[in-house]
Amino acid sequence: MENINDYMPLSNDWNKERLGTLKKLFPDLFTNEGKLNINELKKVVDSESVSETERYEFRWFGKSAAKRNAFSPSNATLVYDEARSVNPSETENLIIEGENLEVLKLLSTAYREKIKCIYIDPPYNTGRDFVYSDNYSQDKKAYWEDAGIVEEGLKIDTNTETDGRYHSNWLNMMYSRLLIARQLLREDGVIFISIDDNEVNHLRKLCNEVFGEENFISQFTVRSNPRGSQSSKFIALEHEYIIMYSKNVEDFEIEGYTKTDDKIDEYNLSDEKGRKFRLLGLRQRGGAWRREQRPKMYYPIYVNENTGEVSLEKNDFFTKESLPKRPSGEDGRWTWGIDKFTKNKSLLVGKKVSRNGDNDYWDIFRKDYLENEDGEIASIKVRSIWDEREINYQNGRTEIKALFGNSEIFDFPKPSFLLKKVLGMLDLENEIVLDFFGGSGTTGHAVMELNEEEDVNRKFILVQIPENTDEKSEAYKAGYKKISDITIERNKRVVEAIIEEKKNQQPDLFTNGKEDESIKNLGFKVFKLVKSNFPRVEFAPDPEKTTEENIELLKKYISEKEAQLISMFNEKELVTEVLIKNGFLLNYTLTKQEEFKKNKILFATDGEKETLICLDVLIDNETVEHFKKNTDKKFICLERALDTTKKWNLKHYLGDKFKAF
Secondary structure (H helix, E strand, O other), X not given: OOOHHHHOOOOOOHHHHHHHHHHHHOHHHEOOOOOEOHHHHHHHHHHHHOOOOOOOOOOOOOHHHHHXXXXXXXXXXXXXXXXXXXXXXXXXXXXXXXXXXXXXXXXXXXXXXXXXXXXXXXXXXXXXXXXXXXXXXXXXXXXXXXXXXXXXXXXXXXXOOOOOOHHHHHHHXXXXXXXXXXXXXXXXXXXXEEEOOOOHHHHHHHHHHHHOHHHEEEEEEEOOOOOOEOXXXXXXXXXXXEEEEEOOOXXXXXXXXXXXXXXXXXXXXXXXXXXXXXXXXXXXXXXXXXXXXXXXXXOOEEEOOOOOOEEOOXXXXXXXEEOOXXXXXXXXXXXXXXXXXXXXXXXXXXXXXXXXXXXXXXXXXXXEEXXXXXXXXXXXXXOOXXXXXXXXXXXXXXXXXXXXXXXXXXXXXXXXXXXXXXHHOOOOOOXXXXXXXXXXXXXXXXXXXXXXXXOOOXXXXXXXXXXXXXXXXXXXXXXXXXXXXXXXXXXXXXXXXXXXXXXXXXXXXXXXXXXXXXXXXXXXXXXXXXXXXXXXXXXXXXXXXXXXXXXXXXXXXXXXXXXXXXXXXXXXXXXXXXXXXXXXXXXXXXXXOOOOOOOOOEEEEOOOOEEEXXXXXXXXXXXXXHHHHOOOOOEEEOHHHXXXXXXXXXXXXXXXXXXXX
16 A cells, blocks of 8 residues: 655665564564554563563653654755765765764665674763754754754754753663664674763663663773863762673674784793793682682692693602692682693693792693684783773874864864774774764774774774854864864874875875875765755645545645756755665765667666666656666666656566666
């Protein structure tokens, strides 16, 4: 049965897809009219709890609406901003200016399950931060006028502690965005979220619901302000957090960090095969050393004093007993139990050491190899407390000053070192890193510098709303009227700095036509969120009429309002909208097809999907005849370019390969 949305240029309707999947899997949960039977669904989940009124759950005001909003389709679009793009032909990096929930919806079809890593630094909800109001639908004039027409940018709502829905406002903002972000993550994907004490507990609960408690990986403590923030009444806060969730912990892998040269130097011993190793004590050190804490890990080990080999049994060869004693003489414990000892005995060695005047004391050590059996150097496991000097806010300000000549351009910018540390624990070769709270653009900065340092190709997508800068701020005085202006300009300057450094180091790369190769992957394409090119999205159904009557009214509206479309629209912008709504990546290419003489037909491909597309006001009979004989390609055209006969023929011969907008 037809409905109005069938005629609208919308992004993917996730609610409809989820319901369709449920119906396909469990048709018995639906009524004869095709409606979901809630009571039947409850019986499947837990029949005994159907009448239960008390249960553990995380609720807040507006939660249901936020979830519906997350999965409802967008009728907006994106347009390419060539003037603000940098080396666009050499890169797949993207910076998108626009409200991030609408942008995520537009990306959700083409980039579904294609993102390996997401990092976001959302508002911390300190009582001064803004919260997106999510009123940016097509019929809200304020957003489109502010974001698309007024150059200064968009005014953002402030969330104050006096608001009775203070935490709810923040949770609603985060919930809808995390729900759609999860759809973008690959099964082996991971998300990192920076946050402070104000909302960290709520965020953990929220992520447990969105990603699953079993997919929690870690909560890192980051020493971001060694001087201590004075904003707290009682404590000078030095830290904030990064929480980390995988999409599916069963598929998730972590690389860890590469060992530094000084760490590699510690591996100063070699076995008979030439493999380097170091010796680490088997006796437990640190706070959990006591025998009574793990009594099964207190047992004697016997050593062959001639070879250093070890055994659990004393005999003529293994005569020297070793116990996990503290230097003080107290009973301690080993780090391995007997089962692990038996399994890995070949890695253990006994050595005579001098302790408290006892020259006949034997201790047990384990061999820690530098390389695995494939010759790869093992990585260092990531630690949960990050306190490097380069990780603090001051270093972020120093970077901003180096790029802009003014450290006040952006408040509390994240340093690129922090993002490099985040990205460095994952294998992201040829993968996409998404940051939909782009801010000053640190994520793009880090990705491009890491690519140069390691000669790999990570790609990034940054999204930043065109939020107004304060008229009294240094950013505004410097000409940056919107936060997104800073996002773009920072990454432009990073590109310029890297290229300049490459020129100084290897000037020959920029001669004899080699320049294009030298700037490969350095740059980004800029897109902006704008109103749909199709006036039909402004159609308002008459509540007094039936669905069928409203559909007829919509068809008339389309015919009248879009009749002049050919003289008004920008072809490139319209192509972008049509392709986005059909699930194409933003790095698509267009090639004119010369075999078509009566219509301008373009071949569009993003490397995965491909289609022929025509935006002419009239599809010629000759073109229709071509598709009747050649049915192997998809074809998209404008609805109003076809009469009834042409549309029937194209639908009949191409089937699902044909789509009219």
